[in-house]
Amino acid sequence: MKKNPYKVLGIKEGASYDEIKRAYRELAKKYHPDKYRNNPLADLADEKMREINEAYETLMKNAGGAYQYQQDYDQTYENSNASQGSYSQQYQQQQQQKQQQQSSSQYQYQYQYGYDDEAELERQARMYVNNGNLAEAQRILDKMRNRNASWYYLQGLVFLRRGWYDRGYSSIQKAVNMDPSNFEYRNALNNLNQQRAGYRQNPYYRNTYHQSPDMCNLCVNLWCADTCCECMGGDLIGCC
Amino acid sequence: MFGYVEPDKPELKIREFDVFRGYYCSLCKTIGKRYGQIPRLSLSYDLTFLYILLDATSAFPLGGRRERCIAHPLKKRFRVFSNIFAEYASDMNVILTYYSLKDKWDDEKSLLGGTGSLALKMAFNKARKLHPEKCSAIEGYLKDLRTLEKNKCDSVDEAAEPFASLMRELFECGHIKDESTRKTLGWMGYNLGRWIYLIDAFDDLSKDIKHKSYNPILCQYDFNGEDVESFKERVRKALNFNLTYSLSEIEKAYSLLDIEKNKGILDNILYSGLIVKTDAILQGRGKNEKESI
Numbered sequence: 001m002k003k004n005p006y007k008v009l010g011i012k013e014g015a016s017y018d019e020i021k022r023a024y025r026e027l028a029k030k031y032h033p034d035k036y037r038n039n040p041l042a043d044l045a046d047e048k049m050r051e052i053n054e055a056y057e058t059l060m061k062n063a064g065g066a067y068q069y070q071q072d073y074d075q076t077y078e079n080s081n082a083s084q085g086s087y088s089q090q091y092q093q094q095q096q097q098k099q100q101q102q103s104s105s106q107y108q109y110q111y112q113y114g115y116d117d118e119a120e121l122e123r124q125a126r127m128y129v130n131n132g133n134l135a136e137a138q139r140i141l142d143k144m145r146n147r148n149a150s151w152y153y154l155q156g157l158v159f160l161r162r163g164w165y166d167r168g169y170s171s172i173q174k175a176v177n178m179d180p181s182n183f184e185y186r187n188a189l190n191n192l193n194q195q196r197a198g199y200r201q202n203p204y205y206r207n208t209y210h211q212s213p214d215m216c217n218l219c220v221n222l223w224c225a226d227t228c229c230e231c232m233g234g235d236l237i238g239c240c
Numbered sequence: 241m242f243g244y245v246e247p248d249k250p251e252l253k254i255r256e257f258d259v260f261r262g263y264y265c266s267l268c269k270t271i272g273k274r275y276g277q278i279p280r281l282s283l284s285y286d287l288t289f290l291y292i293l294l295d296a297t298s299a300f301p302l303g304g305r306r307e308r309c310i311a312h313p314l315k316k317r318f319r320v321f322s323n324i325f326a327e328y329a330s331d332m333n334v335i336l337t338y339y340s341l342k343d344k345w346d347d348e349k350s351l352l353g354g355t356g357s358l359a360l361k362m363a364f365n366k367a368r369k370l371h372p373e374k375c376s377a378i379e380g381y382l383k384d385l386r387t388l389e390k391n392k393c394d395s396v397d398e399a400a401e402p403f404a405s406l407m408r409e410l411f412e413c414g415h416i417k418d419e420s421t422r423k424t425l426g427w428m429g430y431n432l433g434r435w436i437y438l439i440d441a442f443d444d445l446s447k448d449i450k451h452k453s454y455n456p457i458l459c460q461y462d463f464n465g466e467d468v469e470s471f472k473e474r475v476r477k478a479l480n481f482n483l484t485y486s487l488s489e490i491e492k493a494y495s496l497l498d499i500e501k502n503k504g505i506l507d508n509i510l511y512s513g514l515i516v517k518t519d520a521i522l523q524g525r526g527k528n529e530k531e532s533i
Contacts, residue, residue, distance in 0.1 A: 030495055039489065041427055044420055044496050163404065163430055164397035165485045166460075166478065196481055199488035204511035208251055 005055035024056040035198075037191060038160040038168075040132065118146045122154070129157050149179035153188070160192075168192075242440045245286045245432065247505060248512040256504045258318050262304050263295075264288045265319035267333070269309065270326040275334055275363035277310075282337035282360070286436070289509060291329035293428075294413050296502045297421055298325070324415050331367040332410055335375055338364040339382055374409060381406040389454050396482065399456035400437040407433025421497065428493040435486045435514065442479055443521050445472065469524075476522055483518050490514070 006013045009023040031052065036045040121144050128137035137158050144151055156171030169192055175185040200206065226236040247260060267288055272280045295302075300323055306316040320326075338360045344353030368375045385402040393399045411429025416422045441457050446468050448455040461475045487510075494510055 036492060039427075039492055041424055041493055041496055044424060045492075048496060159397070163434060163486075163489070164401075166397045166482045167395065169481060169485075192485070195488050196484045199484055199491055200515065202491065202511045204251075204507050205515060208512065209516075 003051065003055070005058045008051050008055035009059070020056065020059050024052065027052045034191065035195065037188075038157060040161060118144055122150060125154050129154055129161070132161070134158055134162055149175045149182065149185065152178065153185050156188070242436055243285050244436055244439055244517055245289045245509065246513055246517065247508045248516050251512055252508050253504060256508065259302075259320070259502065260288075260292070260505050262318040262320040263292050265307075265309065265317055266304070266322050266326055267291050267329055268311075269307075269319060270322045271330040271333060274327065274330055275366065278359050279334050279337075279363045282333055284333060284337075287329045287333040287336075290332070290410065291325055292502050292505060293411075293425070294325040294328065294416065295323065296499050296506060297416060297425070297497055299500050302501050325413070328413055328415060331370055332374070334360065334363045334367045335371070335378060336410075338367075339378065343382070343386075377409045378406055381409070392454055392459055393456060394459040396438060396441070396456045396460050396479075399441075400434045403437040404430045404433035407436070424493050424496050428490050431486045431489040431493070435483055435490070435518075438479065438483055438486070439518060439521055442472075472524065480518075480522055483522075484515070487514055487518070 006015065009020065009027060011019055011023045015023070028049070031045045031049045033042070033046065033049065036042040039045070121140050125137050125140040125144070128134070128140065137154070141151065141155050141158065152171045153175035156168045156175060159165070159168035159171060169189075172185060172189050172192065176182070176189050179185060230236075247257075249257065252260065264283070264285075268280050268283045271283060302320065304318055304320040307319050308314075308316050338357055341353045341356035341360065344350045345357055346353075381402040385399075385406075388399050388402065407429040408426045409429075411432075412422050412426040416425065438457075441455055444455060445457060447453075448458065449463070449468055457475060457479070458471075461471070461478075463471055491510060494506070499506060
């Protein structure tokens with residue numbers, strides 16, 4: 001059953017072009033695959049993202065015709081994402097990469113099974129991490145003797161997936177320290193810090209606790225300014 | 241359960257506050273109806289949150305009326321009509337309170353633990369009959385927790401695992417039929433359990449240092465008899481990451497749920513209440529610190 005696209009995007013029926021776009025952009029940020037990278041619910045977020053993309057496309061087609069929609073869609077994302085393409089394109093690319101990774105490692109797995117070589121173990125571990133089979137990934141990681149940067153990275157991913165964030169963070173930190181030039185490790189570490197900081201950025205909290213100066217503050221500031229002026233021999237507010 | 245999951249009251253709308261209290265009343269009265277008057281004393285905010293959350297994922301219409309009760313005989317208060325989720329939350333409330341009281345009795349021979357667990361025994365037996373699997377799972381996790389504590393586990397992640405899994409068990413309520421909703425709720429529960437366990441451990445630091453009892457934070461960060469404040473200063477950053485990241489995972493799971501009602505209350509608790517509490521406790525304004533200020 002197809003859902004009502006307006007409901008999916010959380011807007012009123014008959015919403016304007018801009019409203020649809022704004023809602024879409026907000027939701028795309030909310031369910032972005034980057035945010036759910038080390039999360040066991042990633043597949044659900046993917047599904048949600050697909051729903052949102054579908055709803056957006058349907059509405060945009062109805063609103064301004066296919067041609068206009070296409071142009072606008074691309075423009076929006078070229079502007080906001082600087083040559084990275086739209087979220088859905090990115091998403092498709094990621095999915096393709098994932099599939100390629102999986103199929104190639106399965107291929108190697110079949111061929112080199114029983115060949116107890118560290119690099120092969122690492123490939124297997126990576127495959128299990130990608131599939132979400134944490135117990136198996138941990139088993140292989142425990143078997144490896146060569147504890148290099150990539151071992152710590154994979155171990156960190158396993159910890160994060162199962163919810164052990166302190167150990168996950170320190171493992172990935174260690175991987176970055178051992179191999180500072182590696183983009184993947186550094187990226188993962190940045191992502192963690194972003195996720196943490198991102199929690200405080202939700203509008204509910206931000207609007208309340210990071211407001212511009214309120215009346216109370218204003219009075220205190222005025223009083224301070226007045227006191228300072230008086231210190232220097234002048235006066236800002238005559239009556240006090 | 242420790243009662244850390246609370247709304248950020250100043251930010252609630254008055255209507256939302258009324259509904260929140262309505263759920264609280266409803267849970268209290270459900271316990272009374274199912275288990276008698278004494279178990280009503282075991283009511284907790286955490287289970288009220290579970291009740292609101294589970295109810296929010298269902299399409300049951302929200303209804304209630306103004307009633308009197310023993311605790312507030314003079315003024316009528318709004319209560320929400322109970323449903324299967326109220327019953328579920330009340331059963332879990334009895335089970336958890338019983339275990340925690342019994343634990344207190346076994347550990348410290350505390351009088352409250354002894355009499356409390358005795359008074360709840362009947363109610364507990366009834367609840368266990370209704371949820372045998374949940375009960376044995378919870379018992380298993382509590383046993384794990386005790387073993388870890390006895391072995392002085394020196395990793396906060398590992399020490400938080402049993403309680404987090406217990407909360408996952410609680411949140412994966414059997415009345416929710418949709419598989420992926422249940423899984424999402426479970427992940428929320430797991431992370432909330434982690435958060436509760438860790439925030440409680442931090443809150444108890446001074447007490448545990450004084451009584452020389454086990455605390456995973458003291459073990460992981462090698463407490464060496466230094467001043468409490470300087471130790472807290474040393475571990476604050478790491479714990480802030482650990483706690484806030486757990487909260488961010490709760491938020492991610494929450495945004496995948498289809499919330500049918502009570503969005504205002506849940507948003508308040510999950511986006512504001514928990515982080516405000518975290519900051520308060522990390523900066524030493526928790527409930528155990530009140531005497532010192």
